[in-house]
Amino acid sequence: MVFTYVYAGWEGVARDARVLTEIVSNPENGFPFPPSNKYYLCDAAYPNTRGFLAPYRNVRYWLGDYQRRRAINKEEKFNHAHAQLRNVIERAYGVLKARFPILDKMPPYSIDVQRDVVVACFAVHNFIRKERINDELFNQYDSPQLIFDEEEGEQKKC
Template sequence: MIFTFVWAGWEGVAHDSRILTEVVSDVDSGFPLPPRNKYYLCDAAYANTRGFLAPYRNTRYWLADFRGQRALTKEEKFNHAHAKLRNVIERAYGVLKARFPILKQMAPYVFSTQRDIVIACFAVHNFIRMQKLEDQLFEQCDRSADSDGSDGEENENIPEASQHESQQGTQGAQFMTNLREQIALKLLTSS
């Protein structure tokens, strides 16, 4: 539940995928692209492309969609496992916003001050988590994750991305689509 990168300064109405596209293409941003054979989990609003693994579209995805109903198809099994992992990200944002209500309704400071407040909030959040300080918000979040099983171990033995040159565009999308299929089949056969 530690944030690895913060890009502050966009309007709240800017779409996340647009911001990601901009930050990835800006060589001066310092954005840490995933190492070879690794990828970031992202939601369906993002492209399924090299280094960014999105769920299957038009298939059950949200954890609440699976309560009381098992995942049946390989796509549903993949989306369920994906959602459980992405839930950690959502919980991290939940803790951040609960700790710093100013992030929900920013005070009318000058732009540079607003940007600095956002960065400082993320830094303090990370400091508390990294130092393992006693913290009621993190403890509550960890307890709820343990009780609802949202951090399950369903994702062991998932195949890694192959030793493939980093590519963008159609080849990158096809690579990640193939990888997603491999993972989905592995999850289907392992249950």
């Protein structure tokens, strides 16, 4: 539940895939590609490319879908495992947003101040986690049974 890389300061509206493409294509951004045998998990909006692993499209994906019926083929099993791992990412974002409500509604500061606030929030989040400080929010969101429903933006206990 630690963030590896933060890029803040993109002005305007852009699709996540476009932002990622721009970031990784510029070596000055220092994007840390994973080693050749490792991958970053991404959602279906991203292509499967070097270092990025998306789920199968048009195959059951959300964890709630697997509570009613188990995965039956290799694609569903892969998507289920992928969703379980991505749930950790969603829980990390849940901790971050719960700790720093300023991230949901950034006051009308300049883009430079907004960027610095975002980076500072991620840095404090990572510090608390890495230093293993006993933290109520991490304790609350650490449960693998906690499913963060990305579609609805809410958490559910299973």
